[in-house]
Amino acid sequence: MILDANGLFAGHYIESDSYVTKRPQGRDDWLLIFTLEGAGYVNYLGAEHVCKKGVLLLIAPGTPQHYGTLTNHTWQFVWAHFPHTLSETNLLPQEDQIFLTIENESLQERIYSAFARILADSRERGEYWFELCCSSLREILLIMAQKNIRKMDPRIEEVLHLLSGQMREQIRLEDLAQTVGLSPSRLSHLFKESTGYSIIDTLNRMRIQQAVMMLAHTGRSASDVCYDVGFQNYNHFTNQFRKWQGMTPSMFMKRPR
Incomplete structure (x- = not known):
């Protein structure tokens, strides 16, 4: 996990089926999760959604959080917490939770590359590292916004x-x-x-x-x-x-x- 005082922190987890996170009151920031391999789940409003490879999950501040690894699976995912001030308002949805499946492999690779840059820039802490992280995060949010507008095979x-x-x-x-x-x-x-x-x-x-x-x-x-x-x-x-x-x-x- 990479933690930063500016409000952006991220990580890359590979978790067994004992992994679970519950935050009944949510958090005061946004949470973005991208599944790389295996399978996890997220419970929202009484329904369980399966997070398989290519699934992007975006949870708004104040939204109850309950997610973890499916039984008899491992779950590999990258994630980032960030405040709403790091992105334009029109890129952030009105909904409390967005569950988006990215089936296109080229787009999956692009999203993972953006996450990888966030992790690398956070670790290296070079000049303008924080701005570079924000740029990579914005790229992912733009892809999500584009996918929500253009529904295509x-x-x-x-x-x-x-x-x-x-x-x-x-x-x-x-x-x-x-x-x-x-x-x-x-x-x-x-x-x-x-x-x-x-x-x-x-x-x-x-x-x-x-x-x-x-x-x-x-x-x-x-x-x-x-x-x-x-x-x-x-x-x-x-x-x-x-x-x-x-x-x-x-x-x-x-x-x-």
Whole structure:
């Protein structure tokens, strides 16, 4: 456990099935728990919720707390206590408790990385360590807020993550489908149903959005940017730019700034 006088403290536990925490009056700060492996539980308003891998639990100040490890299990989780002053009010929910399952493995890794940075920065106590901890905590809360707004199949979230990470590469529908465990036809249907766009349109839109930022801020030529964002043919790049921006790259670069 890492404890700090500023009101932010965190830890990483691996607990046997004898572990239980009860705070009938709650605490005067927020509690965030992320399950890494095994299984725990949380009792709230007479109902028991199981905390398996990928579950994020956020408990508001003053909320009764009762949680522990499920019988015949171990429970590995990271956690952080923090005051409401460490985050914008709009990132903190109105509910007393938020129970959110993160099924997307890439997103699970991102959340764990943020927790790991909180623990590491707290231990190292380097320059601006507290501000770095707050930044990592804010990233987790932003992910939670985004998930509460956008309800999407985790397989489609994974495809979006793959498209953004491999934007410059040649991407095959068959490879994407195999990665998320769907047939190509089922993936195509589910993706368009979820996003409103086909996979290829989404990829090209990502590329053009990146191209717009590069043309506006880097001083690179349109032909260079074309290949930077993953297009192999300049005419195709121009056509896609016109489709998504309503003008050609040259027209965009001539606009008054």
